[in-house]
Amino acid sequence: MSTTARPPAVKRQARRQNIESAILAVAQERFALHGYGGVSVDDIAADAGISKQSLLYYFPSKKALYSRVFNDVLDSWLSNLNSLADADLDPHAALERYVTQKLQFSYDHPSGSRLFAQEIISQAPQCADDIEAKLVPAFRAEAAVLNRWMANGDVAPLPVAHLLFTLWAMTQTYADFAWQMRMLLGKKALEPADFDLARETIIRMLEGALGLARPATSAVVTSQQDRRRINRT
Amino acid sequence: MSTTARPPAVKRQARRQNIESAILAVAQERFALHGYGGVSVDDIAADAGISKQSLLYYFPSKKALYSRVFNDVLDSWLSNLNSLADADLDPHAALERYVTQKLQFSYDHPSGSRLFAQEIISQAPQCADDIEAKLVPAFRAEAAVLNRWMANGDVAPLPVAHLLFTLWAMTQTYADFAWQMRMLLGKKALEPADFDLARETIIRMLEGALGLARPATSAVVTSQQDRRRINRT
């Protein structure tokens, strides 16, 4: 029996995970804003309320921390995003859900999108292999769905890769370029109503380009569903 | 009469401008890739073939160099881009030219687009005032043209700001996310043909969303014009 009240193993482990989570959250925000080279371990540790030396006790190095943060973002991105393939949904509904989810991610996790953008712009000096291993299969799966729709005549033929590239650009820009939008709109923050307008605009483009019929009333209904979903967070 | 052959003032000035241009070109590339904090003056100087101390003779500080590079990019961006307003062009032709020019900039000056993206993602810590002063008027002018078209019934009504946001995103992504596209397409570099496909895809979306009639044959003709234009550089 020791004199100091040492917490049981399960409590110590929970405490350790809390600290690690706090570090990871701060690190994601900082790396997303200033890039790998623009952040110091000191900055992250101070924001997380610990010392630089303590941070380097939980994570062996700055690079390891960055790599962990980036892969966490990539995994949460890919797992929260249902693919276009869904037997129960027609192309219009599937694309509507896809756009909604992508915009939702930009609203809920802007720093995740920005971190990814920074890494891609920098030509992925650190995580190229992780990105390739995880993104190529997702890309192939989504492209296959679009190709099938086009072969069936469900949607108009278009270059599938470029459809996806432009679609990703339109949805992720609401996280990556939010500062510019706030400035041009004269707002302090993007609101759920802005994401509704973004969604309507993007859906309109897809409907027009793919020759999809615009459902008579569903647009308004799903718009309200999205507003609820975005407000929930 | 001095013993050392001192070049005349005009020659010295030309030499100075050559060195400054070389520094600016290298600095733009480096800052665009790694962000302000990810680059050292040493790196830039070495790439430009001079010493760090010489670089700081031509530019007073790293911040001043960055600010100069960024404003050069912003100016060349805005001056090379004809606005949507052109009395001789109908909405369809004006938008087609606009998209073509934006994609052309992404092809010709990818590092300019990436530098801008990095600054916006970082919430513009250095050049916020410059961006606001130069971008707000350009945004207002383009929005005014779209609003006029919509008031006249020339194009379908859509949220003008979001139309521009998504349009910028779709065109700039071909510079900013080129690394990802190369990976997913299995190519070593994006080629003019890829930009042709991008252009067709984006134009289709605009035609559909804005209810613009698709000219019978002009699509193929302008596509070949663009291919020539892109190959020219």
Next chain:
DNA sequence: GTCTATAGCCCGATAGAC
């Protein structure tokens, strides 16, 4: 204008006491 030298600071990472 370019060189060597260096000031003054911040960085990531480690060592060892407690």
Next chain:
DNA sequence: GTCTATCGGGCTATAGAC
């Protein structure tokens, strides 16, 4: 696990010889 102390190195920027 957190602390103080510190190493070795890179950074921006300046000083002064030539």
